[in-house]
Amino acid sequence: MTNQPLPTAPLARYLLHLADDQLVMGHRNSEWTGLGPILEEDIAFSSIAQDQVGHALAFYEYLNQECGLADPDQTAFNRPESLMVSSWLVEQPIGDYAFSLVRHWCYDQAVYLRYESLSQIQDPALQALATKLRGEVKYHTFHANTWMKSLLQGSEESRLRMLTALKEVWPMALGLFESWSGEKALMEQVGHAGQPWYPGERHLQQHWQAGALESLVLWSVDVEALGLHKVEPVLGGRQGYHSEHLASMLEEMTAVFRLDPQAEW
Amino acid sequence: MYGGGYIPAGVEETKAQAESPELLAQFEARITRGEKIEPRDWMPAVYRKQLIRMIEQHAHSEIIGALPEGTWITRAPGFRRKLALMAKVQDEVGHAQLLYSAAETLGKKREDMLNDLINGKSKYSNVFNYPAETWADVAVIGFLIDAAAIVNQVANSKGSYGPYCRALERICYEESFHLKQGHSVFVWLATGTPMQREMLQNALNRWWEPIMHFFGPSDTMSQHTETLMRWKVKMATNDVMRQQFLNIYVPKIWDLGLSLPDPELRKDESTGQWLFTEPNWDTFFKVINGDGPCSRERLAVRKVAEERGAWVRAALRRADARYATPLA
Ligand SMILES: [Fe+2]
Ligand SMILES: [Fe+2]
Numbered sequence: 356m357t358n359q360p361l362p363t364a365p366l367a368r369y370l371l372h373l374a375d376d377q378l379v380m381g382h383r384n385s386e387w388t389g390l391g392p393i394l395e396e397d398i399a400f401s402s403i404a405q406d407q408v409g410h411a412l413a414f415y416e417y418l419n420q421e422c423g424l425a426d427p428d429q430t431a432f433n434r435p436e437s438l439m440v441s442s443w444l445v446e447q448p449i450g451d452y453a454f455s456l457v458r459h460w461c462y463d464q465a466v467y468l469r470y471e472s473l474s475q476i477q478d479p480a481l482q483a484l485a486t487k488l489r490g491e492v493k494y495h496t497f498h499a500n501t502w503m504k505s506l507l508q509g510s511e512e513s514r515l516r517m518l519t520a521l522k523e524v525w526p527m528a529l530g531l532f533e534s535w536s537g538e539k540a541l542m543e544q545v546g547h548a549g550q551p552w553y554p555g556e557r558h559l560q561q562h563w564q565a566g567a568l569e570s571l572v573l574w575s576v577d578v579e580a581l582g583l584h585k586v587e588p589v590l591g592g593r594q595g596y597h598s599e600h601l602a603s604m605l606e607e608m609t610a611v612f613r614l615d616p617q618a619e620w
Numbered sequence: 621m622y623g624g625g626y627i628p629a630g631v632e633e634t635k636a637q638a639e640s641p642e643l644l645a646q647f648e649a650r651i652t653r654g655e656k657i658e659p660r661d662w663m664p665a666v667y668r669k670q671l672i673r674m675i676e677q678h679a680h681s682e683i684i685g686a687l688p689e690g691t692w693i694t695r696a697p698g699f700r701r702k703l704a705l706m707a708k709v710q711d712e713v714g715h716a717q718l719l720y721s722a723a724e725t726l727g728k729k730r731e732d733m734l735n736d737l738i739n740g741k742s743k744y745s746n747v748f749n750y751p752a753e754t755w756a757d758v759a760v761i762g763f764l765i766d767a768a769a770i771v772n773q774v775a776n777s778k779g780s781y782g783p784y785c786r787a788l789e790r791i792c793y794e795e796s797f798h799l800k801q802g803h804s805v806f807v808w809l810a811t812g813t814p815m816q817r818e819m820l821q822n823a824l825n826r827w828w829e830p831i832m833h834f835f836g837p838s839d840t841m842s843q844h845t846e847t848l849m850r851w852k853v854k855m856a857t858n859d860v861m862r863q864q865f866l867n868i869y870v871p872k873i874w875d876l877g878l879s880l881p882d883p884e885l886r887k888d889e890s891t892g893q894w895l896f897t898e899p900n901w902d903t904f905f906k907v908i909n910g911d912g913p914c915s916r917e918r919l920a921v922r923k924v925a926e927e928r929g930a931w932v933r934a935a936l937r938r939a940d941a942r943y944a945t946p947l948a
Contacts, residue, residue: 385693388709389686390921392929393936394717397686401710405703412699428698452932509935516931604694611697611755618813620697620755 359425361438361595365537366544367422368440369553372535372593373469374414375441378431380462381407382604386449396452399498403459406491413484421480432609436602442592444527446601453513453520456506460499461528465563467492472559475552482547500570507574521571522581528567529588532560633847636664651852656782659725670853671781672726673742679719680737680744684918686712688752689761697755704801708762711794718790722783731933738923740910747830749912756816756823759809762802764827764869768834770795771865780852810876817878824873825881832899833907835862841901866894 362368384404391397415427424430444462449455470492473485506513534556546552554562571578578584591597611620636644643662650657657663686709693709696702720730736742747765752758770792777788809820836858839845848854856864867887873880884897907915 382694385706388693388706389683389690389713390925390928392925392932394683394713394720396929396932397713398710398717401706401713405706405710408699408703408706412703432698452929506932506935510931510938512931513935607694610695614755614819615813615815618816620701620808620812 361440362418362422362424363537364422365541367418367424368535368537369541370414370418370422371424372440372442373466373473374411374418374431375439376445376462376531377407377414377466378411379439379441379601379604380445381405381409381411382608383445383447383449384455384459387455392452400455400459403463403495403498406495410488410491413488417481417484432612434605436597436605437595439597439601439605440593440595441597441601442527442531442533443589443598444524444531446592446598446604447527448600450523451516451520453506453516454523456499456502457517457520457524458528459495460503461524461567462531463492463495463499464567465528465531465559467496468559468563472552472554475546475548475550477545477547477552479547503570504574507576518576518581521576521583525583526586527589529560529564529586530590530592532556532563533588533590533593535593633666635666639664648850651780651850655780656785657780658782667851667853668726670848671784672723672728674853675719675723675726675784676728676733676736677743677745679716679723679733680742681748682712682716682719684737684744684748684922686716687918687921688748688750688914689758692752692755692758695755696758701805705758705762708798708801711798715787715791715794718787719784722781722787725783734926738919738926740919743908746833746904746907746912748918749907749915750827750830751914753826754819754823755805756809756819757827759802759805759820760823760827762798763806764802764831765834766795766798766802767869768831768865770799771861772835775855775861778852779855807876810878821878824878828881829899829903832862832896833901833904835859835865837901837904838898863894866896870894 362371381404384400384407387400388397388404391400411431412427415424415430418424418430419426425433444458447454447458467489470485470489474482474489476482476485503517507517508514538555541553542551542555544551544553568578568583571583640662644664647657647661647663647667657667689705689712690709693702693705696705720733723733724730733742737744747761752761773788773792773795777785777792779785779788806820809816839857839859845854845857849857866885870880870885870887882897884895887894906912910916910919
């Protein structure tokens, strides 16, 4: 294991949040391969998973080249759990399809907002990257919206399952916007239009929540009856504090690597 | 990936004769001229039945085949391997989707096919009833099983049923990438550390018999397939395909300094034919009939997936019927 400390530069740290989230989320989504409720959804979740792992790689590459972190394979697959800064939401097992779908819907909309803001940054390379990746995530959100609507308005059973999943996912979705130590400094960074590009977690969360609740109301979900407005976020991920699920996942991810540390694969 | 050239039964030509001798003559003449048969064209009932069985088995093999490799996605070492494997397994599921659509054009619904898979009425390729124990198994599957599948699918893509041929053309195009990727993992292990080589050699030893089984029993043991060949349902005999495979891939394996667990395996230079120890066909039939090392597990996983997804499909049935259109 590399015990290289977490980056202290605010931008590097922020990108590491993004990268770790995408890596872990991509892994979870890939677990639907071969097991989806219909073949089309196996394929869709696999596409999304590939995008996510690909995005993680892009950010780890940037962190390697511009911020002095180890190479992407080392950074991604050779870090102890306590140095992973992914959120609780992404590390949870896939659950039933309703859970995975609601998570996907919450998560990708949040990623979309982050990419939108990141595409305002001064660094042209990162700006271009964020713009490109945002285009891919746009499709994820289309996919999630279509399915949320179909299953919330499908049958009695599907609606009930979706509502249950919403209650389960919501606190962890709020946890995506955990505040972190470099936040203030990053909020002061000026973007390419002369304005700050990063609005901070609180603002991102409000923006995300407003959009999500609006959609739910449109799909006739009684968000107050569900109690979504008075939910406490699940925090800790950005500080390396995780649920029991991340450790076993990391163990699986690194199982082959660990067979022979000298080998190349 | 594909389920091998094994078609369980011959065709009773007399039944086709009884339907309509004239239509049968026209049908056969079209096939002889190299024309494709399309969904709305007249075809003998036995032709339809045989094709459904074959395409359905092929489709099942693709989704069941996604399971052993799929379990290695989360364990794949490093970004390059992981992303390639994810895309590969996704392709295989996509192949199933294309093939079910092709079979649907012959009148059997996807849901019925999936039910027949789960209840054991319909088969899939034997090779997927073996476990993928190590990362080297991923190499052997991706390189050699996909290679064997390509031999089979390229042959079948020249068959007589239009929708199946078109699906296969697209599938073969994607399979060529799988082969490249499998070959890369394979070579990397073969030229790696002693541990990696040993892992690969062990996987190769384990997989050799299933690979020899892949194309089905020798033509001398199979029921007669002349009618199927004349109707271009079956395009090459099991022995011909096995020989083609051995001829291309055994030298590649030997060149890497690996061995194969058959002391008799060699090419007879005077005939150009490969000689080998006949694999145990009793094992083959035992596995086909549901007694392979992973047969129960594979079907159980598939069954759980179907059951867990039932509520989603039920909700969609209410919404619309958008998944019924053929794709190829
Ligand atoms: Fe393949
Ligand atoms: Fe395939």
